[in-house]
Amino acid sequence: MEKPDRVKLLETMLLIRRFEEKLEDLSKEQGKLHGMMIVCTGQEAVAAGVSAALEPQDVIISNHRSHGHLIAKGAEPDLIMAEIYGKRTGYNKGKSGTLHIAAPEVNALCTTTVVGGGIPIAVGTAFAAQYEQKDFVTVCYFGNGATDEGSFHEALNLAALWSLPVIFVCENNVYSGAQRQEEHTRVKDLAHRAVAYGMASEVVDGNDVLKVYEATARARAKCLAGEGPILIECKTYRWGGHSTTDQQVYQPKEEIEQWKQRCPIEKLKKELLAAGILSETAWQQMNTKVNQLVDKSVQFAEESPWPDVTEALEDVFA
Amino acid sequence: MGEAVNQALREEMRRDEKVFIAGEGVGVGIHSNPKFPTFGLLEEFGPRRVKDTPVSEAAIAGLAVGASVMGLRPVVEIMFNPFFTIASDQIVNHAAKLRYLSGGKSKFPLVVRMKTGSGIGAGCQHSHNLEAWLAHCPGLKVVMPGTPADAKGLLKSAIRDDNPVIFIEDMILYFVPGQVPEGDYTIPLGVADIKKPGRDVTLVTWSKMLGTAFKAAAQLEQEGISVEIVDLRTLVPLDEEAILQSVTKTGRLVVLHEATRTGGFGGEIAAIVAEKAFSQLKAPIKRIAAPDIPVPYSKPLEEFYLPNEKTVIETIKAMI
Ligand SMILES: Cc1ncc(C[n+]2csc(CCOP(=O)(O)OP(=O)(O)O)c2C)c(N)n1
Numbered sequence: 001m002e003k004p005d006r007v008k009l010l011e012t013m014l015l016i017r018r019f020e021e022k023l024e025d026l027s028k029e030q031g032k033l034h035g036m037m038i039v040c041t042g043q044e045a046v047a048a049g050v051s052a053a054l055e056p057q058d059v060i061i062s063n064h065r066s067h068g069h070l071i072a073k074g075a076e077p078d079l080i081m082a083e084i085y086g087k088r089t090g091y092n093k094g095k096s097g098t099l100h101i102a103a104p105e106v107n108a109l110c111t112t113t114v115v116g117g118g119i120p121i122a123v124g125t126a127f128a129a130q131y132e133q134k135d136f137v138t139v140c141y142f143g144n145g146a147t148d149e150g151s152f153h154e155a156l157n158l159a160a161l162w163s164l165p166v167i168f169v170c171e172n173n174v175y176s177g178a179q180r181q182e183e184h185t186r187v188k189d190l191a192h193r194a195v196a197y198g199m200a201s202e203v204v205d206g207n208d209v210l211k212v213y214e215a216t217a218r219a220r221a222k223c224l225a226g227e228g229p230i231l232i233e234c235k236t237y238r239w240g241g242h243s244t245t246d247q248q249v250y251q252p253k254e255e256i257e258q259w260k261q262r263c264p265i266e267k268l269k270k271e272l273l274a275a276g277i278l279s280e281t282a283w284q285q286m287n288t289k290v291n292q293l294v295d296k297s298v299q300f301a302e303e304s305p306w307p308d309v310t311e312a313l314e315d316v317f318a
Numbered sequence: 319m320g321e322a323v324n325q326a327l328r329e330e331m332r333r334d335e336k337v338f339i340a341g342e343g344v345g346v347g348i349h350s351n352p353k354f355p356t357f358g359l360l361e362e363f364g365p366r367r368v369k370d371t372p373v374s375e376a377a378i379a380g381l382a383v384g385a386s387v388m389g390l391r392p393v394v395e396i397m398f399n400p401f402f403t404i405a406s407d408q409i410v411n412h413a414a415k416l417r418y419l420s421g422g423k424s425k426f427p428l429v430v431r432m433k434t435g436s437g438i439g440a441g442c443q444h445s446h447n448l449e450a451w452l453a454h455c456p457g458l459k460v461v462m463p464g465t466p467a468d469a470k471g472l473l474k475s476a477i478r479d480d481n482p483v484i485f486i487e488d489m490i491l492y493f494v495p496g497q498v499p500e501g502d503y504t505i506p507l508g509v510a511d512i513k514k515p516g517r518d519v520t521l522v523t524w525s526k527m528l529g530t531a532f533k534a535a536a537q538l539e540q541e542g543i544s545v546e547i548v549d550l551r552t553l554v555p556l557d558e559e560a561i562l563q564s565v566t567k568t569g570r571l572v573v574l575h576e577a578t579r580t581g582g583f584g585g586e587i588a589a590i591v592a593e594k595a596f597s598q599l600k601a602p603i604k605r606i607a608a609p610d611i612p613v614p615y616s617k618p619l620e621e622f623y624l625p626n627e628k629t630v631i632e633t634i635k636a637m638i
Contacts (some may be wrong), residue, residue, distance in 0.1 A: 095614045
């Protein structure tokens with residue numbers, strides 16, 4: 001298996017972290033952003049690790065917590081931010097906003113905020129690869145909560161039946177809305193659900209970016225060899241509330257603190273520093289670079305024009 | 319209105335042990351806000367009667383169907399109107415038809431509550447007013463209150479009704495204050511309310527657009543045009559009488575709704591008036607509705623989507 005560029009992995013995670021932190025700050029400023037924000041702080045290793053094992057032609061299908069997935073797949077922060085602002089220059093011309101950003105430019109083809117809605121779609125994109133004998137896989141991201149939807153079960157069964165090249169990535173961040181995992185299902189390892197469909201599966205430490213990378217790389221190779229699909233459960237944690245309007249009354253402070261001790265970024269950074277692969281100076285430079293990228297995206301979004309209201313009428317049909 | 323819905327739920331649960339609520343976050347939710355409909359119900363009624371469910375709309379809806387045929391009175395929540403599509407098999411193919419299929423032997427006294435409405439900046443997968451779809455399904459009653467008092471009175475009736483009732487709450491209205499009668503206040507389903515009497519034109523509307531209607535009517539009043547506002551409150555059963563009487567008096571009809579135009583419920587009302595009161599009309603019927611597009615996210619676009627008082631005023635002026 002090829003070794004990933006670990007410094008690059010660190011940078012991707014850092015960029016996602018700073019982007020989301022910026023959004024949280026902006027959402028506190030009255031009138032800046034329209035609606036609530038859903039961010040993935042604490043879960044960066046999943047998106048970064050998965051995407052590092054993918055090629056540009058690979059497709060991702062994402063959910064409401066998508067910013068990290070998009071950034072890791074190579075989507076441009078400027079265009080994501082502009083979309084979140086609702087500006088014409090955003091990925092979807094202001095029609096989507098934060099919840100359903102599609103970036104077909106990087107094969108982030110469908111992002112849906114309907115929980116579980118993307119999972120059957122991934123069956124379709126994977127079917128297209130098989131049908132046309134093309135070498136790409138589909139990665140479908142969803143949360144632990146989504147595995148309770150009927151769409152999850154129908155999609156997994158069909159994907160397994162037809163051996164489709166799709167990697168189902170369950171990003172288990174412990175919560176589904178305000179419910180803890182044990183409050184929404186009796187199943188402990190959600191990867192286990194694959195058994196019901198005769199599908200391979202794996203449980204991974206979702207805060208260990210290298211583990212996520214390796215699992216995805218193995219899964220991708222299997223899919224391309226016609227031995228797909230596979231369900232990978234990445235165990236991670238949502239540091240913040242479900243969204244920026246969540247008061248987190250149900251989420252124990254100590255639990256958040258414990259998981260913060262297991263920060264995926266800190267973990268990799270420490271390892272790289274200890275191994276002499278990263279220097280303190282390089283780390284500082286990385287921070288500066290990432291902060292600049294995020295600030296630039298905000299500036300781009302703020303300076304971008306609003307769509308003209310008549311543009312609301314465009315893009316309904318092809 | 320959120321508090322009014324809460325009162326209705328609380329009172330009905332106190333009144334009738336058969337009433338229970340279920341849905342995603344109806345007990346412990348991400349928002350701990352007294353303006354939200356299920357606030358504090360878990361504390362009062364406990365987890366036997368306030369059921370937090372997984373994200374499983376089909377199962378939530380099926381739960382209501384099965385529990386109701388057993389004589390319970392489920393009030394289930396589908397978080398947002400668009401997610402009803404996932405629940406729709408159980409409600410449209412089952413709840414709405416099973417009584418008929420039983421030859422009138424079984425009954426399904428259930429309520430499905432859901433949030434709706436644009437203006438919350440969540441985009442088209444959260445904001446989509448589907449009342450016309452629902453009204454198109456025989457066997458479902460469809461309620462869309464526009465004031466806190468109506469929400470309370472109508473929800474209490476919906477819960478006591480022996481049929482499946484879809485109860486749609488515009489989220490923006492949760493934060494609009496209003497007087498709510500204390501105690502056992504009910505409003506029968508199928509009775510429209512003349513929210514403002516007038517002479518020159520009948521403005522039929524419901525839900526959030528009621529506020530827009532009031533604003534437009536106030537301004538038109540200053541210009542000497544008298545608008546009668548008919549708030550339908552329930553689309554099924556429909557108070558045809560109230561509409562026809564009003565049009566007979568004013569001779570003009572405008573229907574105003576937030577849902578998109580094509581196939582919207584406004585077309586149904588226009589058709590009824592054209593069929594039954596054509597000779598009373600002094601001007602062609604007008605519909606004011608959202609354009610035929612999904613709800614856009616961007617603030618200026620979302621504002622453009624929503625019908626506003628300016629359009630109402632211009633439309634009415636052009637008719638007179
Ligand atoms: C079909 C549907 N039902 C309900 C919702 C409301 N909702 C949005 S996110 C969410 C929780 C999803 O949890 P999970 O799948 O674990 O993802 P996470 O938010 O934890 O990333 C819910 C219930 C929705 N968007 N779509």
